[in-house]
Amino acid sequence: MAAQDARDVAAAVKFARRHKLRLVVKGGGHSYHGASNAPDSLLVWTRKMNAVGMHEAFVGQGCPPESAQAAVSVGAGAMWADAYSAVTTRGGRYVQGGGCTTVGVAGLVQGGGFGSFSKRFGTAAANLIEAEVVTADGEVRIANAVTNPDLFWALKGGGGGSFGVVTRLTLRTHPLPAFFGAVFGEITAATPEAWRALVARFVDFYATSLFNEHWGETVSLREGKRLKLSMVFQGLDRAQAQAVWAPFFAWVRERKEYSVKEPTVMAVPAREFWNPRFFAQHAPGIMTMDGGAQASPDRFFWTGDGEQAGWFIHGYQSAWLPAKLLHAEGQALLVEALCAAAAQWDFELHFNKGLAGGAREALAATGNTSMNPAVLDAFALAIIAGGSGPAYPGLLEKPRDEERAHGARRPRSEARWTRC
Numbered sequence: 001m002a003a004q005d006a007r008d009v010a011a012a013v014k015f016a017r018r019h020k021l022r023l024v025v026k027g028g029g030h031s032y033h034g035a036s037n038a039p040d041s042l043l044v045w046t047r048k049m050n051a052v053g054m055h056e057a058f059v060g061q062g063c064p065p066e067s068a069q070a071a072v073s074v075g076a077g078a079m080w081a082d083a084y085s086a087v088t089t090r091g092g093r094y095v096q097g098g099g100c101t102t103v104g105v106a107g108l109v110q111g112g113g114f115g116s117f118s119k120r121f122g123t124a125a126a127n128l129i130e131a132e133v134v135t136a137d138g139e140v141r142i143a144n145a146v147t148n149p150d151l152f153w154a155l156k157g158g159g160g161g162s163f164g165v166v167t168r169l170t171l172r173t174h175p176l177p178a179f180f181g182a183v184f185g186e187i188t189a190a191t192p193e194a195w196r197a198l199v200a201r202f203v204d205f206y207a208t209s210l211f212n213e214h215w216g217e218t219v220s221l222r223e224g225k226r227l228k229l230s231m232v233f234q235g236l237d238r239a240q241a242q243a244v245w246a247p248f249f250a251w252v253r254e255r256k257e258y259s260v261k262e263p264t265v266m267a268v269p270a271r272e273f274w275n276p277r278f279f280a281q282h283a284p285g286i287m288t289m290d291g292g293a294q295a296s297p298d299r300f301f302w303t304g305d306g307e308q309a310g311w312f313i314h315g316y317q318s319a320w321l322p323a324k325l326l327h328a329e330g331q332a333l334l335v336e337a338l339c340a341a342a343a344q345w346d347f348e349l350h351f352n353k354g355l356a357g358g359a360r361e362a363l364a365a366t367g368n369t370s371m372n373p374a375v376l377d378a379f380a381l382a383i384i385a386g387g388s389g390p391a392y393p394g395l396l397e398k399p400r401d402e403e404r405a406h407g408a409r410r411p412r413s414e415a416r417w418t419r420c
């Protein structure tokens, strides 16, 4: 059922109750677990409810006038591309969402939700001010810090599809920094000793220079003693970002046991960061437009995210790494663990998915959500995963290998990675 508004959703909930049907909700459809569909269910699809409206001074229902703040209200069916276009490209403000533009706003916020700049702005859930939600009795309710506060707290990270059908979300907006940017590079070590020294140098560099609100995203430890850097920054310009990294790259270049792919440091005016027209002109190919017949001209995805469409995940594990591992006495242990793990399988450290080192307001707001509080003490999320290419009709690259998928040892070159 393609709902148009909260009344449609309420009617669907009441119908499902009356007929004892399982009800599932689908937003962006990006659940890794397939939680937004189920056999023999009534599926409520929110896609058409994708209006986005900005507020200069939003006051939640029942909240005091002095709580007024800049905000955006987003229909539950919107994708992050819709929100970023309205809030940043057209509105000149920032809203905390996810890195992947095709993820649904409602699913991501209810799951906690990290974006590249979460160390500065907190999780998406931490930025929720108010939700309109249809509860299991079929009533349309408002949830915020004052009205239905328990429901509000649960929605901030308690998991999509658990506490009701959200029909609209209102999220805090922030002033935009001047620039967003990225640092890409890859360093290969010639020997196991050089590899260990490189990992130790990077860990120390991270602890002293990157463990702050400016830096997020990913470093991968790869087969062949390769350290792949895909970091992003906010609140610095290109020259400042280059200066941060200069001592690290100087250390690497001074040693003949490393080969370095020339690192790239780039920055774009923050307002253009989600603007397909800007990238079409300055970096064609980095974004792919949604080619659907009724697609809005604002809908795009990062081309690098495309390989995740339909991929088949064999295994996926993650662990938060506590910030005490960055202290002098913890670093040796961390380096030991990273080298031991990298000897088995490629893996990634996602620094924006642990909030330690982040801005005080980001930590305070994220602490006031239903997410596991370990997120506050972690400096990164370590992700290790294995999978193979698209495995669905129409997306098929090659038939899925059941034997391999069920545990037979596979060459590590088949490992696939997610940046999201």
Ligand SMILES: Cc1cc2nc3c(=O)[nH]c(=O)nc-3n(C[C@H](O)[C@H](O)[C@H](O)COP(=O)(O)OP(=O)(O)OC[C@H]3O[C@@H](n4cnc5c(N)ncnc54)[C@H](O)[C@@H]3O)c2cc1C
Residues within 6 Å of the ligand: 024, 025, 026, 027, 028, 029, 030, 031, 032, 035, 036, 046, 076, 097, 098, 099, 100, 102, 103, 104, 105, 106, 107, 108, 110, 111, 112, 113, 114, 115, 159, 160, 161, 162, 164, 165, 166, 167, 305, 308, 419, 420
């Ligand atoms: C390619 C990809 C990229 C990703 N990138 C990121 C990222 O950058 N950061 C991050 O934190 N996570 C990321 N994720 C994880 C993503 O945030 C979660 O999978 C999220 O739950 C997806 O939301 P959705 O609306 O797109 O998915 P759906 O599959 O539609 O929904 C996910 C869950 O939320 C429920 N739900 C959806 N809408 C509603 C609603 N209106 N009311 C109540 N329940 C609802 C569904 O029933 C389901 O249980 C990514 C996932 C993928 C596949």
